[in-house]
Structures are given as C-alpha cells and as structure tokens.
Amino acid sequence: MNKPTDIGEAPRAQPLYAQVKALMMQRLIAGQWRPGDMLPSEFQLADEFGVSQGTVRKALDELTADNVLVRRQGRGTFVAEHDDHRALFHFFHLVGPDGQRRLPESQLISVRKGLAGQIEADRLGIVRGAPVIRIRRLRCLDGRPAIAETIAVPQKLFPDLADIREVPNTLYDLYERRYGVTIARAVERLAAVAAEEPDAELLEITPGTPLLEIDRTALALDGKPVEWRVSRCLTATHHYRVELG
C-alpha cells in the first residue's frame, strides 16, 4: 500500500514521513501529548496514520533529533521534559576553566508587571503597550556574582507569574509545568559591552569592565517567541562555549 489513506488523497508535495511528523507536531503543540507522556507504539501509530511502521519510525527519529521526543529501548517513546539537566545542557553555555558546565545559583532581585516597550514588543512578537512581566536576578558561579539577568515575558502567557514568591533556578521548567509552555529553541546574539549601573553594582565590579552580553529570544514549540532575556556575564574565569559541527 503506497497511497496515503488516512493522511489525505491529494497529490502530495511532501513525503509521507514528513506529513506524519507534521501531524504529530500539531498534537504536541495542541497539548494533546504533554511533556512526560508516553506515545503509542510505532505499530499503533502506523495503523492510526495508515502508513507502515518504517515511515512512522522515520518521523519519530526526526522528532527525536529535534529534541522534541525521547526514545528508550524496551520502554517506549516519550515527550521530552525540561528537567534541570536538559536545561543546563541545552541552554546554558558558560563553562569554567576546566571546560565543565556548572549550574549557577540564582538570587531573585525583583519581579514586576509593566507594559511592553518597543524593543520588548519586537522581540516578543506582541504589540507595544501589552502587559509584560519583568524579572531581574543575579546568578552566581562558584559562589561569586557572575551574571546580571533581565527577563521579559508576555503576561498573557504566564498570568500569575508576577505573584510567585520564589522563582526556581531553571525557569523553563516552570514555564512548562505551570503554564504548559515548552521552550523548543532559542536564538542568542552575543556582544561585548562595558558594564554600566546597575549591573556593575550587582556584580561588584567597576563600571566600564567588559561584560559578555547574551541577548536571547526563546521560542515555543510552535516557533513563536515567548521570552526575551539579556544576561550580562563576567568572563574573567568562565567562558561561553560553542561547538561548531
């Protein structure tokens, strides 16, 4: 059986496995399959979509490569979860002199509601003046102040985030568990800047000290921006590590 049945009869522009992948992605975005859930087996999915098991496998393999699914032999296929380890490994690139990652401690400075300025609106894909929540925090590496961070998110997506007393170390975990927003990928723009107040005071350095500025836009599963974050980092002892394949 080479003709798609359940998927549609129109002459296809995309290969079957890509259509299966897109359908599964839709379910993930819609929240029909949630982080931690186990998916049906390959054969069940194959039946459901009216394709062979090999075709489902190719779709599953790609979603696994995209870090959306996790497959475990003998157990099943699961929707990826943002545990601390994954967040650290995927989204935190500062390493010590030995090249090893360290989980930074976080110290909350403030959480405030506000209205989006032009830059925030551009970065978050919302209209200027829309309600946002801004978070300031200081992160320490090896016990010393290392990162001054400013985070902005649309209030619409995270309604009561501003009321939370204690913000966990890995925010993405909170986004996922409490608001059903999964961070799928991010784009960072790095630059070297001179420290200004109030970052300098927070980091206990003199203004003018060079800092590594990481400007990150984080995107949800559907590709829409959901968080804008600027981290200014001391790189005297730590470095930002990139691997080019």
Place this chain on the structure above:
Amino acid sequence: MNKPTDIGEAPRAQPLYAQVKALMMQRLIAGQWRPGDMLPSEFQLADEFGVSQGTVRKALDELTADNVLVRRQGRGTFVAEHDDHRALFHFFHLVGPDGQRRLPESQLISVRKGLAGQIEADRLGIVRGAPVIRIRRLRCLDGRPAIAETIAVPQKLFPDLADIREVPNTLYDLYERRYGVTIARAVERLAAVAAEEPDAELLEITPGTPLLEIDRTALALDGKPVEWRVSRCLTATHHYRVELG
C-alpha cells in the same frame, strides 16, 4: 543474510551501519576519498561491505548529517568541499544588525615562523618548542576594521605556508586544497576583554574598549587539533549569533 561477512565475524559491539560508517570514515581520513570525489553508489558499497543497501544508506545518512558527505539526488554522493559559502555559513557567526552574515575582507599583517609556546602547544596537541607558523590579519566588515586575528598552526602540517605571499580570505579552503587537511569541526570559547595594543591600533579604537574574544580550536577529520585562532571583534554594530536547537 544477517551476519556480517566482509566486515568481520566477531560478535559485534556496534551495529553494522556504525561499522560501515567507521570504515568509510577511515577511508576519508586516509585520503582514499578526497573532497569533491564521487563515492560508489549505494548498491556498490553494499556489495563491497557485504551488507544491504539500507544499511549503507543509514551510514551515508549519518555522514551527511555530520557534514562530511553531500548527497544529490540523481547525481550521486560526494565528499564535502569547503567552498567559501560553506566556510562562511559554518564557521563564521558574526552577523550585521539585520541578522545577515557578511563575508569579511581580510588584510594580511604578517606571516612568521616560530616555536610553540606552552599555550600553543596545549591547544595544538604538539610539544613545546615545535615549529609553528603564526599569521596576523585584520578583517573588515562593511569596509571598517572589525576583527584582529592571530592564527597559529603546526609547521609540520603546512610546510610552506609561511612562504605564501597571499593568504586567501578563507584559510580552510587553502588547508584543504593545498595540504589535504580538512577542517571538520571546531570549538570556540568566547569572552569579553578590554582592547590592548596592538589590537587597539589595528582596529582604530582606544585601549580599554570592550572586545568579543573568540578563541577557536579547529579539528581535522580525525579529531586532532590543527589550528588555534584568536579573533578579537568589535561588536558595536555586529553580533555573534548562536542558534540553540
């Protein structure tokens, strides 16, 4: 036929396709297949290794994902070449305000022979005091000085590089064509530093200006380091872009 014949009879610790991949990688490292060469067809390779075409395909797919091979439907499978475009796309991450990459112009400052210091020796995996070649150059973006670059390579791998009058814009292309050394991947460590002489003069800025320092170790196909490069970049108008999957 499920038992490997040409590949070996010992109880295998690795799947067949991984063994096939490793064998093909060996040939690539040995230079038996050189950049630009066309590989035998999937069926020919399958015959040669004594496996099925599907198994060869899986190995080829992975090598393609690793950017070692390029597959073109209807034409064949080829060993990847480091043309300007690929070098720019893979190894150059500075983008303009619009997010678009620009190919920088290069201005050669000096090419000198020398003996490896401790840091060079560590980075290049050679003994201290081994002959190295050092290159200094200035790179411009949009006509303005933007990057002060220092490059060190082992003289052993690039014998007459020091005699070359004109160094092309994309060095990796030269490494590949002239010396048969293919840069497969690289590791970069980024930090913010204050400009010092002689970089400040080269970049026409005042000492102390924050610069983005990119410390890159480039690795050949066999995984051994072959180039150490430090680029200090003005990031007033340009940014270093990273995509996190």
Place this chain on the structure above:
DNA sequence: TAGTGGTCTAGACCACTAG
C-alpha cells in the same frame, strides 16, 4: 513472558540528472 524500540534485509516504485 509480553511489549517496546533497534537493526537488518529485500524489493518496489518515484524523482532527479545526465548523456
């Protein structure tokens, strides 16, 4: 033992490229 994903095979047909 039953169920899952992981590997491997064999064969069919399609889409693209070149002569």
Place this chain on the structure above:
DNA sequence: TAGTGGTCTAGACCACTAC
C-alpha cells in the same frame, strides 16, 4: 534511457524493560 539517490513497504530477528 540508464543510473543515481529518495521514499515506502513488509517482515524478520535482536536487545532491553517491566511484570
């Protein structure tokens, strides 16, 4: 038209996990 990679199927067996 011949040869290549791209897709899809069907079925076998292996390796791992849980009960």
